[in-house]
Amino acid sequence: MTAATYDRSAHDAVELIRLKRDHGRLSQEQIRWMIAAYTDGYVGDEQMSALAMAILLNGMTREEIGHWTAAMIASGERMDFSSLRTPEGGRRLTADKHSTGGVGDKITLPLAPLVASFGVPVPQLSGRGLGHTGGTLDKLEAIAGWQADLSNDALLRQLDEVNAVICAAGPGLAPADKKLYALRDVTGTVEAIPLIASSIMSKKIAEGTDALVLDVKAGSGAFMKSRADAVELARTMVALGTDAGVKTTALLTDMDTPLGLTAGNAIEVEESVEVLAGGGPADVVELTVALAQEMLTAVGITGADPAENLRNGRAMDSWRQMIAAQSGNPDAALPQAAHSHTINAGVSGTMTRMDAMSVGLAAWRLGAGRARKQDAVQAGAGVRMHAKPGDRITEGQPLFTLLTDDEHRIARAQQALEGAVDVDAEGGPYETPELVFDRISASDLTD
Numbered sequence: 462m463t464a465a466t467y468d469r470s471a472h473d474a475v476e477l478i479r480l481k482r483d484h485g486r487l488s489q490e491q492i493r494w495m496i497a498a499y500t501d502g503y504v505g506d507e508q509m510s511a512l513a514m515a516i517l518l519n520g521m522t523r524e525e526i527g528h529w530t531a532a533m534i535a536s537g538e539r540m541d542f543s544s545l546r547t548p549e550g551g552r553r554l555t556a557d558k559h560s561t562g563g564v565g566d567k568i569t570l571p572l573a574p575l576v577a578s579f580g581v582p583v584p585q586l587s588g589r590g591l592g593h594t595g596g597t598l599d600k601l602e603a604i605a606g607w608q609a610d611l612s613n614d615a616l617l618r619q620l621d622e623v624n625a626v627i628c629a630a631g632p633g634l635a636p637a638d639k640k641l642y643a644l645r646d647v648t649g650t651v652e653a654i655p656l657i658a659s660s661i662m663s664k665k666i667a668e669g670t671d672a673l674v675l676d677v678k679a680g681s682g683a684f685m686k687s688r689a690d691a692v693e694l695a696r697t698m699v700a701l702g703t704d705a706g707v708k709t710t711a712l713l714t715d716m717d718t719p720l721g722l723t724a725g726n727a728i729e730v731e732e733s734v735e736v737l738a739g740g741g742p743a744d745v746v747e748l749t750v751a752l753a754q755e756m757l758t759a760v761g762i763t764g765a766d767p768a769e770n771l772r773n774g775r776a777m778d779s780w781r782q783m784i785a786a787q788s789g790n791p792d793a794a795l796p797q798a799a800h801s802h803t804i805n806a807g808v809s810g811t812m813t814r815m816d817a818m819s820v821g822l823a824a825w826r827l828g829a830g831r832a833r834k835q836d837a838v839q840a841g842a843g844v845r846m847h848a849k850p851g852d853r854i855t856e857g858q859p860l861f862t863l864l865t866d867d868e869h870r871i872a873r874a875q876q877a878l879e880g881a882v883d884v885d886a887e888g889g890p891y892e893t894p895e896l897v898f899d900r901i902s903a904s905d906l907t908d
């Protein structure tokens with residue numbers, strides 16, 4: 462049932478809102494009608510926000526979430542990569558990754574070319590950042606000349622020739638989700654697990670990837686603050702992907718601490734290039750390799766060592782081709798912020814905590830992120846971290862460098878970082894928490 466074909470008189474929005482308010486189950490037909498009528502404008506924002514709040518409070522069954530996701534997919538176009546063929550004529554399976562978002566999460570940048578360097582097409586349709594988590598497109602736009610927008614034909618051609626594409630998701634993909642997500646953003650209903658899961662998975666299923674690896678983050682810098690909620694979200698998304706015929710797995714990863722030593726745009730590109738050159742921070746390398754392994758296994762490539770292609774330059778070759786194919790210059794100097802300010806350690810000891818949310822907020826206030834969709838981001842803005850939990854630090858040594866084009870932003874960024882770091886002056890033993898703390902695949906789902 463598309464927006465053009467549904468029957469306005471078939472249902473009544475108030476009845477459906479009452480049904481969910483009173484803990485009832487919505488049928489497939491009712492869900493399809495509601496999404497079609499909302500996309501069309503027949504059901505108003507006030508009615509959809511009441512339903513979204515009832516869903517947040519009372520939840521949905523796996524069946525309802527499946528129908529909701531299918532209805533959002535049906536609101537737009539579906540992409541099809543089945544024309545990608547080997548020279549012998551066999552199907553080339555595509556693999557994609559989606560992260561639920563975190564601070565310093567630049568993993569898509571080294572990951573897409575790394576997986577592509579094994580001959581796997583990676584269609585990575587991405588978004589821009591809103592709030593304290595950065596957007597992949599904002600980061601890549603720090604590279605001179607790089608273009609985020611590709612037509613469907615250009616995307617398919619680049620996938621065939623270069624294997625890796627990171628580009629903007631077009632407006633035709635799940636338009637119902639675009640409208641609903643903007644509404645949830647202003648009605649306190651973003652955090653509903655059925656709505657997050659269906660929002661993410663409708664776009665990924667409509668994109669048409671064969672395999673999908675989810676990086677579901679838990680912690681202060683993530684959507685899901687608790688590990689239990691992150692596991693529930695991961696299970697819901699793996700179930701949706703599996704039911705839709707997409708080979709889906711999820712890694713559950715820590716987001717109490719920022720990833721790597723940079724949070725911003727150009728500085729995250731710089732760190733990603735270090736990883737592609739065989740170096741870079743250990744946590745960024747660990748997660749990139751773990752996700753690459755999952756993606757390769759999902760398309761039937763076993764026994765490969767992704768770390769080897771970071772060391773031998775193959776992943777870097779893929780990166781350069783991928784950037785150049787979208788008019789970017791991989792050799793151009795990255796933009797630098799006009800102003801910098803260093804924050805030094807007040808005491809000596811062992812760092813035991815660095816709060817991801819505080820670092821994300823500081824980077825955002827410095828101009829790396831946007832408060833409104835229409836705002837521009839500063840390519841050079843962000844936070845460089847000079848130490849991480851587990852490191853021994855000495856009073857007076859630099860902890861953070863704040864970067865921005867607007868000097869007046871520094872004071873508010875400094876405020877965000879007050880209390881962001883704990884130091885054990887005794888310098889006692891510190892145990893680094895596991896970065897990947899769980900994995901969910903279809904075989905872990907019982908119902």
Ligand code: URA
Pocket residue numbers: 561642651656657658660661
């Ligand atoms: N990302 C999405 O695409 N949708 C959500 O609901 C939350 C995060």
